[in-house]
Amino acid sequence: MLSFIWRQLRGRAGRSVALLVGVLVATTGFVVLTGATTTSRLDVTGTVERNTDAAYDILVRPKGARTPLEAERRLVQPNYLSGLFGGITTAQYDQVQAVTGVDVAAPIAMLGYSTAPVTTAMDLTDAVDRSLDRQVIRIDPRFVAERGLSTAPGRARYxxxxxxxxxxASNDGVSSSDATPYTDGRSYPWDETCGPSPREVLPDGRTQSICNPRYAMGSPGAYSEREDWAVMPVRLLPDGRFEAHVNVLADGEGHGPGYVTTSDRLRIRYDLTVPFLLAAVDPAAxxxxxGLAGTVVEGRALRPDDSVIEGSRRGHHTVPVLTTSRPFLDEELRVGATRLPAARPGGMPLADLERELRRGPAIPAGDASADVVSGWRSRLAEGLSPTGCCFGQLQDIVQAGTPEYDRLPDGTLRVRPLPPAAPEVYGGHQDFNPYPRPWLTEDVGARPLRELSLKKSTPKEPLWREWRAVGVFDPQKLTGFSDLGKVPLETYEPPRAAGADAASRDALGGQPLEPSGNPAGYLAAPPLLLTTLTIVxxxxTDGGSPQAKAPISAIRVRVADxxxxxxxxxxxxxxVAERIAQVTGLDVDITLGSSPAPQAVELPAGSFGRPALRLTENWSALGVASVITKAVDRKSVVLFVLVLVVCALFLGNAVAAAVRDRRSELAVLAxxxxxxxxxxxxxxxEVAALGLAAGLLALALAVPLGAALGIDVGWRRALLAVPVALLLALVAGLTPALRAARAHPAAALRPAVATARWVRRPRTLVGLALANLARTPGRxxxxxxxxxxxxAALTLVAAAGYAFRGAIVGSLLGDTVSLSVRGADTMAAVATVLLGAAAVADVLYLNIRDRAAELATLRAVGWSDGALGRLIGYEGLALGLLGAVTGAGLGLTGAAWLVGALPGTLVTVAALVAVAGVLVTSMAALVPAALLRRLPTARLLAEE
Known part of the structure; x- marks a missing residue:
């Protein structure tokens, strides 16, 4: 049987090669094009919160920013931005903006924590004994945070x-260590250890220095604020008012020579070092x-053209920022006052100063307290000014990472504790940082810290960077700022965590835990300082930070309509999310429909008294959870299967024609x-042999052809060519084989082409062409x-690509359907049309072979080759019109069904595709028409 099959194929080499090429083209195209659709896809899962009003619909983060915990549980941590510093380039941001359907793409670049002084006022008026000529009041601070659970004593101030x-020291004239002008009009040398300290004028006219240890400490940035201490001189005026330097009195009136001010009350300035998270945004986006501009309550909003301001002094740079009206920090300072009537700091050297001040009797003199929130509001109440509120240093910027967890059997997450970061992270004297580090930085941490690499200041090239507020915004007026019972995904939402058990709730006094002043702490405050992205x-520059190349931390996207x-x-x-993931390769999460997901968290005990706490923290369960997976685009596969279907029709027609051509031979065998x-x-x-051969050839061609087209096919996918080609050939040959097996030997006596009984006698070439097509209706x-x-396939793809900008979104049978156009989809649709045109050409060719004797007779009675060619051309045109119009109508109906409407652009697209189909078919008909000249007229007439 095998040798017989081989002789049959070899004897009809032309037809065999044609069938082989058809299967080869279809199979190779299918394998290569399916390789082009192995792409990143978003799987949509999760329970959707129906009533959502989030500020954005899609969250884009750097590749790998989604932690394994987030990916596994379909969650996003609260304040996900606080530990995310850069990773997205401006080019990727431009790609996101260019995606069709994006209404707003708002980038944000997290820079890190800047420390700033927040002045608290301690009223010690009643601690003063007005009958004494001189007295010292010792101020013993106690720093308090985290609902009073963390407390630490500080070094006493006097x-x-x-x-x-x-x-x-006067603010006029030139100062030097040898001769510094003072407000009495005279000049005094500096103390070697205390610098230009205030001087007390004794009754005999002599003056003595009141050493301030702050001058000796220099720039205390590497010290904890718990270690910071000072001696602050205040004069009690005869009228009962108090006179002191502006840095001593919190609300003094007037700035006289030497920045001296007066006040009715002795309200002492106590500056706390507070970290504020700095971020850069695009103001317009x-x-x-x-609605950022609409939340500005004082000053002005950020402008896109804001830039670093060069100061009058060399190396002085000021960054304009928009600062918050609400610091969202739980931190407090409590002080106890003790009167020391016998202490005398005047003329005391620094080495003996603190020891001497502790001597003598001590009389309790009251206490006072203030918190960071009230202190910040007091600063804001002073109004924005070049010398007043509000400012902070940018010499040292600290970046905090994300916490790590241990998972407990009940699903609780236990925070892994970290030792306190090295003090050098917060800079110090070598960086000209003027502020000590926050006291809570000595506590057990939950986030790793690192210093943002910035250009360093040196004595030869001094560099002073600071931020200064040009406006104040109220975060609670922002769009999407919601109750914490809702979705905690907003950029400026302050995190809070309630106690999860009775012991934790009792320890917290029934209040939620809030962020403290520790950048390494578990709960991180949102960005409260905003500058422009152009300043980054x-x-x-020249700092060596990798963030300089990819400054953006996240892009929040709102989708149009x-x-x-x-x-x-x-x-x-x-x-839109899928497109963003495809063009950028970034981590993309759909936030539309998100809802809070309470998560139990165990927080280890702190170093300053806070016990271990079990907390309930609101994470965000993504309503439409998106996970990027590798999968084949199912819609594209449908298009590619159509290639195989059309090829099967082509092959089936060809095999049926071969069977008809061998009627006599098959009848003899029977x-x-x-x-x-x-x-x-x-x-x-026979067809299986052709299919196997085509599959093996496709296996050899698929990988190199894919490489040439830039498509990763792979050998595993290429191996599909063999079974696909074999199955395609068998399916195409099954019906003709059954018909051949069931045929009676007498069927060989019937003509191959039947007479069209229902067609009237044709009087024109067009009529004759239609009659000829009707004689073989199946073909x-x-x-x-x-x-x-x-x-039909090309109409749908073209409609999606042009009429609907690459996507059709609508509702079909209650299930949302989308059609997104890829290059491979267009290739598949075009290939299907070309195969359809080849099928039409094959039908015309077979018609010519079956009616060869009739055509020879027409030529013999005087018909010219031109007339016969026009006859075949009309047949091809009629076939093309029938197929193209029907296909365009089906495609038009399908597209209209998907979108629920029939726009004019869709009709235009369908008409253009139909015209293209007719033209391609007409061109394909030229090939069989050209074969008319090769008809052996004499031999055919002789055989008749």
Whole structure:
């Protein structure tokens, strides 16, 4: 049987090669094009919160920013931005903006924590004994945070109250260590250890220095604020008012020579070092996303053209920022006052100063307290000014990472404790940082810290960077700022965690735990200082930070025409998210429909008294959880299967024609005793051999062809070519084989082409062409159907690509459907049309062979080759019109069904595709028409 099959294939080499090429093209195209659709796809899972009003629909973060815990549980941590510093380039941001369907893309670049002084006022008026000529009041601070659970004592400060005049270094004239002008008009040399300290004027006219240890400490940035201490001289005036330097009195009036001010009350300034998280935004995008400009309550909003301001002094740079009206920090200072009537700091050297001040009797004199929130509000109440509120240093910026957890059997997350970071992270004297580090930085941490690499200041090239507020914004007025019972995904939402058990709730006094003043602490405050994105390159220049190349930490995206959650809106957002993931390769999460997901967290005990706490923290469960996976685009596979379907129709028609051509031979075999089963096996064996050969050739061609087209096919996918080609050939040959097996030997006496009984006698070439097509209705419908399938597919793809900008989103049978156009989809649709045109050409070719005697007769009676060619051309045109119009109508109906409307652009696209199908088919008809000249007229007439 095998040798017989081989002789049959070799004897009809032309037809065999044609069938082989058809299977080879279809199979190779299918394998290569499916390789092009192995791409990143967003799987949508999760329970959707129907009533959502988030400020943005999609969250884009750097590749790898999604932690394994987030990916596993479909969650996003609160204040996910606080530990995320850079990772997205401006080029990727431009790609996100260019994605069709993006309404707003708001970038944010987290820079890190800047420390700033927050003045608290301690009223010690009643601690003063006005009958004493001189007295010292010792101020013992206690730093308190985390609902009073963390407390630490600080180094005592001393308030020296005297009725004698006090002079200060003048702010006029040139100062030097040898001769510094003072407010009494005279000059005095500096103390070697205390610098230009205030001087007390004694009754005999002599003056003595009141050493301030702050001058000796220099720039105390590496010290904890618990270690910071000072001696502050205050004069009690005869009228009962108090006079002191502006840095001593919290609310004094007037700035005289030497910055001296007076007040009715002795309210002492106590500056706390508070870390504020600094971020850079695009002001225009941020305003569109959350209405940032409308939340400015004082000063002005950020402007896109804001830049670093060069100061009058060399190396002085000021960054304009928008600062918060609400610091969202739980930190307090409590002080106890003790009167030391016998202490005398005047003229005391620094080495003996603190020891001497502790001597003598001590009389309790009251206490006072203030918190960071009230202190910040007091600063804001002073108003924005070049010398007043509000400012902070940018010499040292600290970046905090994300916490790590241990998972307990019940699902609770236990925070892994970290030792306190090295003090050098916060800078110090070598960086000209003027502020000590926050006291809580000595506590057990939960976040790793690192210093942002900035250009360093040196004595030869001094560099002073600071931020200064140009406006104040109220975060609670931002769009999307919601109750914490809702979705905690907003950029400026302060995190809070309630006690999860009775012991924790009792320890917290029934209040939630809030962020403290520790950048390494578990709960991190949101960004409360905002500057412009254009300033980031200026700030990071020459610093060596990798963030300079990829400064953006996240992009928050709002999708056009999405207002609340719906099935249609969810599909629009999913489609845009998928495109962003494809073009950028970044981590993409869909936040539309997100809802809070309470998560139990165990926080280890702190170093300053806070016990271990079990907390309930609101994480965000993504309503439409998106996970990027590798999968084959199912819609594209449908298009590629159509390639195989059209090829199967083409092959089926060709095999059926071969069977008809061998009617006499098959009838003889039947008369010789061949059973029907063996005749059918012969036909299937021939097409199976062709399919196997085509599959092996496709296996060899798929990988190199894919490499040439830039498509990763791979050998595993290429191996699919063999079974696909074999199955395709068998399916195409099954029906003709069954017909051959069931045929009666007498069928060989019937003509191959039947007479069209229902057609009237044709009087024109067009009529004759239609009559000829009607004589083989099965073959005609098969050719037209193959073309119709291709035109319908191309109509849908073209409609999605042009009429709907690459996407059709709508509702079909209650399930949201999307069609996104890829290059491979277009290639598949075009290939289907071309195969359909080839099927039409094959139908015309077979018609010419079956009617060869008739055509020879027409030539013999005087018909010219031109007339016969026009006849075949009209047949091809009719087939093309039938298939193209039918396919365009099907494609138009399908596209209209998907979108629920029939726009004019869609009709135009369908008409253009139909015209293209007719033109391609007409060109394909030229090939069989050209074969008319090769008809052996004499031999055919002789055979008749």
């Amino acid at each position: 308030l020296y109250v005297t009725k004698h005049p006090i002079i200060h 941020e305003d569109r996303l959350v 390159p200026e700030l990071l 999405v207002d609340g959650y719906s099935e249609h809106a969810a599909e629009q957002v999913r489609l 008369c010789l005793g061949w059973p029907a089963r063996r005749i059918g096996t012969l036909i299937l064996g 005609t419908l098969l050719g037209a159907g193959a073309l119709a399938i291709g035109v």
